Amino acid sequence: MIRRDFIKNGTLSALGISLVGTTETFGQLFTPSNKDTIGTAKNIIFLVSDGMSSGTLTMANLLSNRMYGRESRWISLYREKKAVRAFMDTASADSMVTDSAASSSAWGGGKRVNNGSLNVNADGSHNTPILQKFKNAGKKVGCVTTVPITHATPAGFCICNKSRNSQAEIALQYLPLQFDVMMGGGDKYFNPTKRSDKVDVYAKFEKASYQIAKTKAQMLSAKNQKPILGVFGNDALPFTIDQLHDKNHQELVPTLSEMTVKTIELMKDHPNGFVLQVEGGKVDWAAHSNDTSGLLFDQIAFDQAVEKAIEFAEKDKNTLVIVTTDHGNGNPGLFGEDNSDQKFDLFQKFKHSNEWILNEVKPNTSPASLIEMIQHGQGYAISNEQAKDLLSHYQKLDGGGLYNARKLPFELLGKIQSNYTSVYWGSMDHSADYVELAAYGPGSELMEPFVRNTELHNLMLNATGLKV
Structure with a gap:
């Protein structure tokens, strides 16, 4: 028996879990409460x-x-x-x-x-x-x-x-x-x-x-x-x-x-x-x-x-x-032990969201102007190379994210910002977390x-x- 068959037929059956649809399995495992108590909320x-x-x-x-x-x-x-x-x-x-x-x-x-x-x-x-x-x-x-x-x-x-x-x-x-x-x-x-x-x-x-x-x-x-x-x-x-x-x-x-x-x-x-x-x-x-x-x-x-x-x-x-x-x-999440407190406190200086920053960028915005805009709006100075990288995406408008009709570089700015705030992201999508x-x-x-x-x-x- 190969390993995956053992897992499929042995381990799962030993746990009493059948290989049916995942949400159906959840329904079997987590049955609703049998309480029939009636509350008094108006x-x-x-x-x-x-x-x-x-x-x-x-x-x-x-x-x-x-x-x-x-x-x-x-x-x-x-x-x-x-x-x-x-x-x-x-x-x-x-x-x-x-x-x-x-x-x-x-x-x-x-x-x-x-x-x-x-x-x-x-x-x-x-x-x-x-x-x-x-x-x-x-x-x-x-x-x-x-x-x-x-x-x-x-x-x-x-x-x-x-x-x-x-x-x-x-x-x-x-x-x-x-x-x-x-x-x-x-x-x-x-x-x-x-x-x-x-x-x-x-x-x-x-x-x-x-x-x-x-x-x-x-x-x-x-x-x-x-x-x-x-x-x-x-x-x-x-x-x-x-x-x-x-x-x-x-x-x-x-x-x-x-x-x-x-x-x-x-x-x-x-x-x-x-x-x-x-x-x-x-x-x-x-x-x-x-x-x-x-x-x-x-x-x-x-x-x-x-x-x-x-x-x-x-x-x-x-x-x-x-x-x-x-x-x-x-x-x-907030990650890292070195200077994470000080980095996280940078949010106290923020005046604007990333959405506001990226929508303020115009066709003639220079790297220096973008650096100044972010420093004024969010309290930190990105590098000239980071500014150029952000601006390059306005030529192709290839950014992801569900509510991003203009295809702006939200993901890139989020990654750049993480270095200054110690807040990092796992994804841009929903999770299955409880x-x-x-x-x-x-x-x-x-x-x-x-x-x-x-x-x-x-x-x-x-x-x-x-x-x-």
């Missing part, structure tokens, strides 16, 4: 830091401690023993490595679907999204995000569609649902001058009695008598590190925590309660670009939304807060130490006393 706030590897959570906490003198609220929930902590398996129906659509659908529809699908099974059948269930049960519901509101994570809680890429269609799918709050980016999916079909989706929402907010001031002045659609950017919202140093962004674009606070205010007095999904979506976008400053400051901004949710739940006593991520991405999961408030006692992502669907229903 409200649910489900917070997702999209694409957050464990290293991202660690480094954001380190940066927060060293820069602001305070640990992250997420970590403090563990330290203070206020949250139930679990590990979560994030696989989709067709891969150990999920995408955001399949992962959100696991929570939203309670079943694993193939990557790219939103609550649509391989046979074409649909799984009813959880916000539709809660809306039909009489609760107010909503989603807020830092990426387009039509993007995969909010959509997985709201609608069914065979393709996450059909965002113009998803914008129209939201309309008849009459959800109470929908806020994020994505003007290009609602604006008739930007849609290929020229449909004025804003006008349709206004006709359906929605308040439309396109600035932070308009959002803050919204009343709870009507539902609200808030769209604050053409595509995604700006990275936090860039917004912190741009007065125009600060005046016009709400932060994730500001959207969270306003949404809670708009829904908290509803007699039947509310369910809210909050997504820090640009954590994932930064990871796909190996953009460490974009990543860490957006993770800190997400944590500020967690803080506001916990603050409300502590006073309210009737709110289940779930904090997690849909999958890892890039697996960044991820952090925390729960606070009524219903958190239903959480097992290790869960399959689909189990959160029934947990939320059970926590509020709805029939599964």
Whole structure:
């Protein structure tokens, strides 16, 4: 018997594991809890830091401690023993490595679907999204995000569609649902001058009695008598590190925590309660670009939304807060023992993300100008050869990364930057890592130490006393 046959037929059979599809095997190994306890939660706030590897959570906490003198609220929930902590398996129906659509659908529809699908099974059948269930049960519901509101994570809680890429269609799918709050980016999916079909989706929402907010001031002045659609950017919202140093962004674009606070205010007095999904979506976008400053400051901004949710739940006593991520991405980490503290502290001097830097490069930008731009925006001086290498990629525009329409050299800048910050990346893609999961408030006692992502669907229903 050759070695691989021994492994295939001997070792695995001795462990009692059959060679079936990987996600099916996970389903056999990690069966859902048999608990049928019904919780007493009136409200649910489900917070997702999209694409957050464990290293991202660690480094954001380190940066927060060293820069602001305070640990992250997420970590403090563990330290203070206020949250139930679990590990979560994030696989989709067709891969150990999920995408955001399949992962959100696991929570939203309670079943694993193939990557790219939103609550649509391989046979074409649909799984009813959880916000539709809660809306039909009489609760107010909503989603807020830092990426387009039509993007995969909010959509997985709201609608069914065979393709996450059909965002113009998803914008129209939201309309008849009459959800109470929908806020994020994505003007290009609602604006008739930007849609290929020229449909004025804003006008349709206004006709359906929605308040439309396109600035932070308009959002803050919204009343709870009507539902609200808030769209604050053409595509995604700006990275936090860039917004912190741009007065125009600060005046016009709400932060994730500001959207969270306003949404809670708009829904908290509803007699039947509310369910809210909050997504820090640009954590994932930064990871796909190996953009460490974009990543860490957006993770800190997400944590500020967690803080506001916990603050409300502590006073309210009737709110289940779930904090997690849909999958890892890039697996960044702080490495090296020599001068790693001093190098990591360089992030305290950053004013801009890698995205901002690379988009500022013009055809006539010289190596000296690029060196000066990076030193001003990020606090370190690259070499003349490194500057020339970066600029050479603007001739061929061959850069990778999922959210990189211009094919800019994100990967190269990330590698160069690692030498100055001691933060290194493993990839520009999602990972199959098990991820952090925390729960606070009524219903958190239903959480097992290790869960399959689909189990959160029934947990939320059970926590509020709805029939599964």
